[in-house]
Amino acid sequence: MKKLTPLLLLALSMAQAAPAQDIEAGKAVFKNCAACHRIGEGAKNAAGPVLNNVIGRAAGTFEGFKYGKGMKEASTKGLVWDAEKIEAYIADPKKYLRAFTGNKRAKAKMRFKLKDAQKRRDVVAYVASFSKPAATQAAMASESTAHNGMVSAPTDIKANQICVQNAGKQPYFFAVDGGGDTRLTNTLAPGETLCTTAMDMAKTGKVSVFETADHLEGCTRIIPIGRAEQMLKYADFDRCRWSSNDS
Numbered sequence: 001m002k003k004l005t006p007l008l009l010l011a012l013s014m015a016q017a018a019p020a021q022d023i024e025a026g027k028a029v030f031k032n033c034a035a036c037h038r039i040g041e042g043a044k045n046a047a048g049p050v051l052n053n054v055i056g057r058a059a060g061t062f063e064g065f066k067y068g069k070g071m072k073e074a075s076t077k078g079l080v081w082d083a084e085k086i087e088a089y090i091a092d093p094k095k096y097l098r099a100f101t102g103n104k105r106a107k108a109k110m111r112f113k114l115k116d117a118q119k120r121r122d123v124v125a126y127v128a129s130f131s132k133p134a135a136t137q138a139a140m141a142s143e144s145t146a147h148n149g150m151v152s153a154p155t156d157i158k159a160n161q162i163c164v165q166n167a168g169k170q171p172y173f174f175a176v177d178g179g180g181d182t183r184l185t186n187t188l189a190p191g192e193t194l195c196t197t198a199m200d201m202a203k204t205g206k207v208s209v210f211e212t213a214d215h216l217e218g219c220t221r222i223i224p225i226g227r228a229e230q231m232l233k234y235a236d237f238d239r240c241r242w243s244s245n246d247s
């Protein structure tokens with residue numbers, strides 16, 4: 001093993017000193033949100049929409065809540081909540097909706113700003129703990145899409161996750177690697193997704209596919225953390241088609 005450089009050691013100790021997020025601390029911060037939002041079992045809409053399963057939810061779509069025009073516009077323009085987006089949104093909802101929609105006059109119905117970045121991270125970690133894990137949601141999505149034979153990409157990836165989905169026609173052997181000891185492997189049936197949680201400081205990770213677990217030659221792609229890559233069509237020696245080929 002290579003020796004750790006002093007800089008890397010420093011970075012590692014800093015990562016430990018300042019935890020990225022803290023659900024317990026977030027619970028206390030949520031008292032601010034609770035003036036308008038309910039979360040947990042039996043939660044109902046109040047001045048703001050219910051925040052259960054908000055990670056992966058298309059913005060402005062909780063049933064029975066009357067959203068503002070700006071939020072609806074953002075929703076039609078494809079806003080889907082993940083942890084990072086919620087952190088940015090709650091810092092300044094109006095500014096966020098204006099930036100997202102490109103509409104300088106967009107209004108925000110949520111009149112609350114959380115200035116402190118650490119508190120934002122913590123409260124979003126708390127809110128996210130009421131969202132189903134990405135893997136479960138992806139499995140549910142693939143179950144529901146299995147009926148019409150189409151595979152839609154998982155949209156509920158957490159900011160620190162990296163996932164790969166088998167959007168091919170038969171089972172293959174997959175690997176996801178977010179650095180350190182985060183590598184996971186599994187054989188995935190068509191439509192199934194495999195996710196791992198990336199190492200704290202990783203910016204990119206690696207997804208790979210092989211014909212079976214015994215094959216050494218397959219395809220690999222480096223993709224940003226926070227992304228679900230779809231393997232569309234398998235062809236060995238790195239000639240597979242991936243969703244990021246098309247974008």
Ligand code: HEC
Nearest residue numbers: 032033036047048049059060062067068071108109110112
């Ligand atoms: C003063 C009331 C109020 C407070 C306090 C408040 N919100 Fe909101 N929130 C709203 C309203 C109203 C909306 C709907 C916004 C719209 O339609 O433009 C909303 C929307 C949201 C959404 C988007 C939900 C969706 O279904 O698209 C998220 C996420 C959110 N709030 C998170 C938070 C968090 C986290 C806090 C605490 C840090 C918080 N809010 C504090 C009123 C509030």
